[in-house]
Amino acid sequence: MFVDRATISVKAGDGGNGCVSFYRAKYLPNGGPDGGSGGAGGDIWFIVDNNLRTLSDFRYKRKYSAENGSDGAKANQTGASGQSLEIRVPPGTMIRGEDGVLLADLNRVGQRFLAARGGRGGRGNRTYATATRQAPGFAQPGEKGTRLNLKLELKLLADVGLVGLPNAGKSTLLSVISAARPKIADYPFTTLTPQLGIVTVGQTAFVVADIPGLIENASVGAGLGHDFLRHIERTRLLVHLLDVSDMTDGSPEDNFDLINRELERYDVNLSMRPQLVALTKIDLAEPTAVAETILNLTERGYEVFPICAPTLTGVAALVERMAGLLAEIEVDLAAALARDRVVIDSSGVTIGRSTAGQGRPGQIHRLTTLPEGSVAADFEIEVNGDEYEITGSWIEELLARINFRDTDSFRFFQRQIKQHGVVAALEAAGIKPGNTVSAGDLLFDYYPDDDSRDE
Ligand SMILES: Nc1nc2c(ncn2[C@@H]2O[C@H](COP(=O)(O)OP(=O)(O)OP(=O)(O)O)[C@@H](O)[C@H]2O)c(=O)[nH]1
Ligand SMILES: [Mg+2]
Known part of the structure; x- marks a missing residue:
């Protein structure tokens, strides 16, 4: 397990x-x-x-x-x-x-x-x-x-997440593209815990997660899917499986929209993830219904792959495209991660005194004495264990102006937080090298550039 x-x-x-x-x-x-x-x-x-x-x-x-x-x-x-x-x-x-x-x-x-x-x-x-x-x-x-x-x-670090209604054929797909042996059966909610499979295409390999089927209101806890949505939070690609053989629960497009609504309600980022559509059980479906669904979803900008997993029909094309897309997405991910590697340089800053002593959980720090030459700004530092959160209108406005992928813009940010005494405030709050600092969506590890720890 x-x-x-x-x-x-x-x-x-x-x-x-x-x-x-x-x-x-x-x-x-x-x-x-x-x-x-x-x-x-x-x-x-x-x-x-x-x-x-x-x-x-x-x-x-x-x-x-x-x-x-x-x-x-x-x-x-x-x-x-x-x-x-x-x-x-x-x-x-x-x-x-x-x-x-x-x-x-x-x-x-x-x-x-x-x-x-x-x-x-x-x-x-x-x-x-x-x-x-x-x-x-x-x-x-x-x-x-x-x-x-x-x-x-x-949090399961799968590259690809399989999503869809119960019984859509997710586990069946995983079983034919990887060595994973998930339980497969002809009733909904067969999969109770997330299953991982490693898929090899040529020289590359990626991890696919099969989660229990999602149903309406899954995002607020209905069914079994909810607990498992967090397992696909960090995937880079979703494959949305849609059973085109079963029209009893509404049209495939209605089901498609229903799942996407749940994803969006759970986490907007998840719904913005690139998504490939796999139409499953085409062996049992009306060819005209399949063709119509392909047309509709293609018009909406989706790439659609009709498959029959048990006979492997269409599966190779889907897997190739998964690998291809992942390779493209990799580049973006690297850029996104580069943003996290922020180093604050605290050299030359005179440390002010905080109103309280060392950092305690939930404690708010304000500088009473600003470092020399710094400009007053409205911000606060909240300490939670090893995490230091910078909040306040000034930092929010600053963050909104910074493009963290741009070096100059990022340097400007570094200078600003130094000049406004943020670094000094962090130190006064008791920050240690390697502690986490968060501000808005930005998260980074704190490393002062002088390494003079008194030991
Ligand atoms: N005829 C046919 N049956 C399929 C196909 N794909 C899956 N099935 C059958 O559909 C049923 C459900 O498949 P599963 O793979 O367990 O579905 P699931 O999406 O994992 O379901 P949950 O785990 O409940 O979310 C099983 O009986 C499968 O054998 C297909 O392409 N053709
Ligand atoms: Mg399953």
């Missing part, structure tokens, strides 16, 4: 203990303190691996821990740092805390997320020596590594 949820526990490594030791030599009985500090514990990272498609690995292994740091030793030897642990997840994995708060949305290949930082190593007694305290007989224990329970959720 396809697994798309998993709960795991992670534990970053403990820091090694600091050491208490004094230098001893034959003629120097009271040498100075020379206990080294402990090494840092390893961190827990999540890394997106494009070769993975499911969360099934997490069904069997639920506990993940990074290595502990080693203790410090005599002669000022610092303990070795613990190895960090990298947990590989498929693209599309969302990581939530135990409370359900979204911590990371991992959808770009190679994207990394620091889930838990290893404990710091304890200081050795050597580091406590001062002019007045020359022989400190104590050292610091290592800091414990963070332990967390995390919920992983994978």
